[in-house]
Amino acid sequence: MKLADVIAVLESAYPPKTAESWDAVGLVCGDPAEDVTGVLVCVDPTQSTVDEAVEVGAQLLVAHHPLLLRGVNGIPADDPKGALVHKLIRSGTALYCAHTNADSALNGVSDALAHAIGLEVTGPLEPADDPGTGLGRIGELPEAEPMRVFAQRVADALPATVQGVRATGDPERLVKRVAVCGGAGDSFLGAVARAGVDAYVTADLRHHPASEHVEAGGPALVDVAHWASEWPWCEQAAEILRQAFGGRVEVLVSTRRTDPWTVGATSSAAGGHA
Template identity: 65%
Template sequence: MAPAQSTVGDVRAVLEEAYPPQLAEPWDAVGLVCGDPDEHVARVLVCVDPVEATVSEAIERGAQLVVAHHPLLLRGVHGVGADTVKGRLVHRMIRAGVALYCAHTNADAADPGVSDALADALGLRVLRPLVPHESARTGLGRIGELPEPEPFGAFVSRVARAVPATEPGVHGAGDRDRPVRSVALAGGAGEGHLADAVAAGVDAYVTADLRHHPASEHIEGSSASGGAVPALVGLTHWASEWPWCEQAAGILRGRLGTVDVHVSRQCTDPWTIRAGTPSIDPEEVATP
């Protein structure tokens, strides 16, 4: 007897066991965005962003379901007209018979979750959450450690090798010779947890979307305190969360043997052009 076909609902059940919706932040929008839970699924595409490029890839691959980390409809909407960017994607997916499921901050807080995937990519042994969840033995971000200490400059290079390449790349703020062993990290926008990383007493903090002034003030504080606060490693939002795609795909493959699961390798980071050189002398910059 041939094995029973899996459905959108079957995939949803596996994902919600791995990434419980109750772990999502109150403002978040997770779950099935469009699609019929009773429809059969033979192929799934996992990605970070549900955008034109990944929807096109899903259709070209013959996928019946896109599993994305970022929500498509995060803010309240009053319609999904095809004359809007997001509405056009919804219409395109429905016409092509492609469902969309999003696991966002529930995947951030789950164990294992987004930050565990990043920690694995970096070769860290995870010790505990950076910000424990109030209602579960998990939380946001992770604190881990390297097998052996290494100079901060080498650690920044480690991060760059571990995540997909983007035009902005990976950058560090701190003394390149400083030994690093204990590390805090948060996949996605982790600036709001910078104080938690400081309180944890780690050697370095890895996250995305760090702004100029908070990073500058943090490093200035490091100088004033003799290097007592973590060095910073910044990378793009997309690159920091992409390792989760392989984690989610592995869970689906392990539970649903009838489903062919692909991870999108397309870079959907919005920054696609890099100009200039980092060593340029500000005195040489032409002024109007």
Template identity: 55%
Template sequence: MDDFRLRDLRTTAESLWPAATAEDWDRVGLVSGRDDAPLRRVLLAVDAVGATVDEALDRRADVLLTHHPLLLRGVHSVAEDTAKGALLARLIRGGCALFAAHTNADAPAGGVSDAIAERLGLLGAEPIVPGADPESGLGRVGRLPAAETLSAFANRVAGILPATVGGVRVAGDPGRPVERVALCGGAGDGLLDHPAVRSADVYVTSDLRHHPAQESLEASAAAGGPALIDIAHWAAESLWLEGAAERLRALLPGVEFRVSGIRTDPWTFSVAAESTG
């Protein structure tokens, strides 16, 4: 087996997901660890939380590679009486580095949105907002091989995702025919007014808020626009992990890349409201 080091993972990740393509507010790359540390086992997960840190340490992983950065906003202390400080301390003591590929992994070919488009079988998928590379950019828009009802398409969406408490929420006429599909991995309500989304039959994304969703539907009633499908953030982005692991395996042969099977969606159960009618 080749004698790989952490620096090799950093170089390889940069070739796949260049840090310069991340959004300005994002914090990607190496969070903790040293370049000359041995690289033998890597665990991939959407989130760095207690359960995935436990799994990484139990598997004696040298790196926990996550989609979401642990240190993204307003962190001024990593003291061990803070949640994030405690996680970092455990990783460091366990000899496990932490690395994040976030918005730089959303946009490129093979990224998060591409993974969703591929699973849905979209044809001719292209970025909603193109980047410098024509094949990269925010979101994707493409066509189904044949039109189907919104209800059937919603079931198709549910079928490609791991189960979550929130499931798949849909806004629109169940019998509406859909063929042109826009989507955005992660929280995508910032693209609701984009022409490529407005001209689609349905828009699939996560974390749709009440007012933006309501305003989009009102605009659709007045002038045409997409039905909306809201999917769990973790579930959508988890689809990227196996493809990322495959690319890393091909470029770093002999290093074990394993995808975590732990669900880090934050919701654990739901309770239906009782009807008063």
């Protein structure tokens, strides 16, 4: 298959026109006329995943996060991101990024997160123009379960990270209807409060918005690592390509853990009062 053929499948699944105006999606480097026999899918285009793509012989690295999100005037090889572009080109490996278009797409990033947790998706949290599309998802568990059990369900469904999984609220509170948002999701706390859900699973929750949400009596919160929340999408995107090409292209999911936090510690100091 040609790179252009693979891009056509990706852009059918994740239309670039649905990306946010500030985003940078699409082909970063690579020749659409070149042959592709192997694809590697990852969350982050980093030194580690670029090395992995070269090692497994992939002609295309598909990443969720953009490499060049902000405008640049050049990509010299002595710049960290420039070095990645140079390595990709020298190794004959293309880079394609699907970011907020993969977030809002039907069967996108939040669908993958919801399915990993075991939710039956009922619709988007913030609907877009096309039916079923939009940011975040709302879904339901087969049966209600205590918050402590649900938090463990989330932890078991996602790859382990130094941060782990944090949750708020009464551990015996029953959870059945759940909102999720892969990636940073505290901008949707207002929508979550209005959605009639029992809990919200997302990443990068900040102290003050989370505290104010809890004080206002909002749904329980489950905070996970950003990378972990988007990792289920990799297998989903890989399966879309596998089905499209019927074995003519080998599609792998990256095994590299690109969560930036790598060292954990527990404080022994006393502090705070009940």
